[in-house]
Structure formats: structure tokens, C-alpha cells
Amino acid sequence: MGLELAYSDDVARATEALYAKVSGVIPKIEWPAYAPVIAEINRLKRQKDAVILAHNYMTPEIFHCVGDFVGDSLALAREAARTDAKIIVQAGVHFMAETSKILSPEKTVLIPSMEAGCSLAASITGADVRLLKQKYPGLPVVTYVNTSADVKAESDICCTSGNAVKVVEAIAREFGVDTVIMIPDKYLARNVAAQTGVKVITWEGACEVHERFTAQEIRDYRTAHPGIVVLAHPECPPEVVAEADFAGSTAAMINYVGAHKPRRVVMVTECSMSDNVAVEYPQVEFVRPCNLCPHMKRITLNGILHSLQTMTFEVTVPAEIAARAKTPIDRMLAVKL
Ligand code: 13P
Ligand code: SF4
Numbered sequence: 001m002g003l004e005l006a007y008s009d010d011v012a013r014a015t016e017a018l019y020a021k022v023s024g025v026i027p028k029i030e031w032p033a034y035a036p037v038i039a040e041i042n043r044l045k046r047q048k049d050a051v052i053l054a055h056n057y058m059t060p061e062i063f064h065c066v067g068d069f070v071g072d073s074l075a076l077a078r079e080a081a082r083t084d085a086k087i088i089v090q091a092g093v094h095f096m097a098e099t100s101k102i103l104s105p106e107k108t109v110l111i112p113s114m115e116a117g118c119s120l121a122a123s124i125t126g127a128d129v130r131l132l133k134q135k136y137p138g139l140p141v142v143t144y145v146n147t148s149a150d151v152k153a154e155s156d157i158c159c160t161s162g163n164a165v166k167v168v169e170a171i172a173r174e175f176g177v178d179t180v181i182m183i184p185d186k187y188l189a190r191n192v193a194a195q196t197g198v199k200v201i202t203w204e205g206a207c208e209v210h211e212r213f214t215a216q217e218i219r220d221y222r223t224a225h226p227g228i229v230v231l232a233h234p235e236c237p238p239e240v241v242a243e244a245d246f247a248g249s250t251a252a253m254i255n256y257v258g259a260h261k262p263r264r265v266v267m268v269t270e271c272s273m274s275d276n277v278a279v280e281y282p283q284v285e286f287v288r289p290c291n292l293c294p295h296m297k298r299i300t301l302n303g304i305l306h307s308l309q310t311m312t313f314e315v316t317v318p319a320e321i322a323a324r325a326k327t328p329i330d331r332m333l334a335v336k337l
Contacts, residue, residue: 007032011039018065024282025060025275037301038065044308050087050110052304053079053100056250057270057296058091064279066304067091072251073099073145074162078333080104089307090315093295095121097315098149102322102329109315112303116295118146120235123205124184126150132181136201140171142182143328146207149317151183153324158332161234162249164192170335172198187211191234191241209291210235213268217289218243221266225287229262233269244268257281270296 015035019026026034038061045052045068053076054067063070069079073096080088080100087108090097093116101109129141129151143155144164152158156175159167172180180198182189184205193200213236221228231253232244241247246256253267254277264285267273271290278286307313317325 005036005040007036011036014039015065022060022064022279025279034061034065034301037305041066041301041305041308044305045089048087048308049085050089050308051079051083051085052089052091053096055092055096055296056254056276057272057293058276058299059272059297059301060275060279061301062091062299062304063272063276066301070276072160072162072249074160074249075251076100077103077145077160077329080109081333083107087308087311089304091299091304092116093118093121093293093299094315095146095148098317098325099145099329101315101317102149102152102326105317105319105322108311110307110311111313111315112300112307113298114313116298118295119208120144120146120185120205121148121151124151124203126154128203129154129183132183132201132203136179136181138175139177139179139181139201140175142168142171142180144183144185144188145329145332147184149321149325152328153321155328156331157335158328160249160332161188162251163332163335163337164188164234165195166337167332167335168192168196168198168200172196185235187237188234190238191236191247194238207235209270209293210268211237212291213237213240215239215243218268221287221289225264225266227264228287229260229265231256231265231267231269236268240268253277254280257284272296 051068054070077099081103088100089110097111140156143158145160157171182200184203186202189200189202230244232247234247266287270293274286274288
């Protein structure tokens, strides 16, 4: 950190209200390291006409202190399509930045680390989808947004965990079929099939964070904390979802806590979620076994600053792929929830 980024009285004053917000999850001793970086990021955003789209898995100093729009994959995609800013900094993983670029091709889209990938996106290629379509002609391809642009380009419609049930029902109706190809998350596909009655042909992809949770773990939380409310992400295996009180996207889990204000809750998902939600609901006790997403954790506060200072790393999508990938994303955004 340069001299100009010292924790001065001015910085302390400018960031006072932000610290009041996150004081429950960021120790006071750490704040002087974060505050000057936060102040500089917020200054650069104004100077350069940039917005930061921050996913719910970002750490609290990013999520609460520099994120202009926070949310699940669906909310961030909607915001990317809507924002007037010249620059989008994606505080999330690469497929999210690609989605932003596809929806807002005239904007500069930056990601602080090109290595922020996703085990689901890495599990499948456009060529794999072409082979699946040859094998199952006539069936619609529903593609989770956690994929690369060339996979989306081969698809009929995209979905996120926030709209997967509605998307699958809508596309099965439109094609007049009882089976869809739903890629690449085998667990999300099975969870959606169980909720819709639509049959799925899926792919051997899984989220390396959510596939590690087990049904036994959930039963153990219930034994250790009687009355606990269990919320799970639908990327978890179906037997884990079956043990939960509610399963939904990261935003749906947050909304559940807001609506029900359980006394004690466990969010069966990535670690930063509970920290971020705890800031909003200090009266709720969060039991915090969790798994870290190594890809999401490549996005750091210093990385975001570097990104804005140097205008790196720019995410681009070849025009021909972007044009074909936009159709299934637009089709997804048009599905009424
Ligand atoms: P959401 O769309 O629920 O935010 O999920 C994205 C993701 O990567 C979950 O692992
Ligand atoms: Fe991908 Fe899982 Fe990380 Fe989400 S949590 S970005 S699905 S690896």
C-alpha cells in the first residue's frame, strides 16, 4: 500500500459509517488496513464512472463497503444489463463477468483476477453440448449460468439457481416435451427435476464447494442445535437438500432469513454468506460450518483497487459467440418469476 493510502484522520472519518456497519464481523484492529483501500476504491469508482457488482460470496469488506450492487447471479446479471456506468468491476467469478459483458457489450468489464473460475464452468465445453444435442435431438438445452460463453452459445435458455424451476417448466411447455437437457450441474438438475416433475438429462458437473456437504452433517447440526433452521443451496446433493428446511439461491436464502428471522440458522453454502447476512440481522444466531470457494476468494479488496487503477483485467467475448450466448440469457431474463 502506498503512502497516500495511509489510515489518516480523513480516511477514518470518511469510512466511519461503513465500519459501524461491519464492526460485528471485522475486528477493529483490522480496519486501518481496509479503510484506506475502501476509501480509494470508492473515490476511483466516482472518478471513472464505475460500478462494482458484488456477489453474495464476497467477503464483508467488499460486499458491504465497496459493492454498489450486491446479490445472486440473477440479480447481478439484471444489474449488468441495466447499469448506465461506463465500467463494470465484477466482484465475482469469471462466468459472471462474461455474462455482464454479453449483456452490456459497450461497457468495459473488469475482473480483479482472471483465475477466479468455477468447477461447474470448467466441467463442460461448447463441443460437449453439440454432442449432447446430437444424441438427444429435439430436447431443449437448459444451461446454468455457471458456464462459459461458448457453452451458453449452444443453449436454448439459461437459468440460475434463483429461477431454475420456472425456466425448466417454461421451456418444457414451450417445446411440448417432458424431458430437458440440463447442464452442467448434476445436483441442481436433480433437485429441479424433483420439484418440477420434468425429467432431466444432465452432465457430470458439480460445485466443488456444495458437493462436500453431507446429509449426516445436517442431521448432526440438528442434534447439536435443537430447533435450528437449515437453509441449503440447490447445488448441494439432493440428499442434503432433502434434510434442509428450505433450499434456494443465495438471494433466496437471505430473503428467508429476512422474512422469518429464525433464532438460529445454518446456511449450507459458501462461508462469506453468513458473515454478510449477520451484518443485517444481528439478532439471528448463525451456526457457521461452511466451505470456502477458492475461486470467489481470489477476489480481494486490494485486487479490486488494482483493477480500477490499472483497468485490468478486461473481460472480452468474441462478437459471434457473444451474439449467440445473449439469446438464451435474454430468454431467461424474460421468464416471469
Ligand atoms: P447464486 O446464483 O445462488 O448466487 O449462486 C451462484 C453460485 O456460484 C453458487 O455457488
Ligand atoms: Fe462455482 Fe461452486 Fe464457487 Fe459457485 S461456489 S463459483 S458454483 S465453484
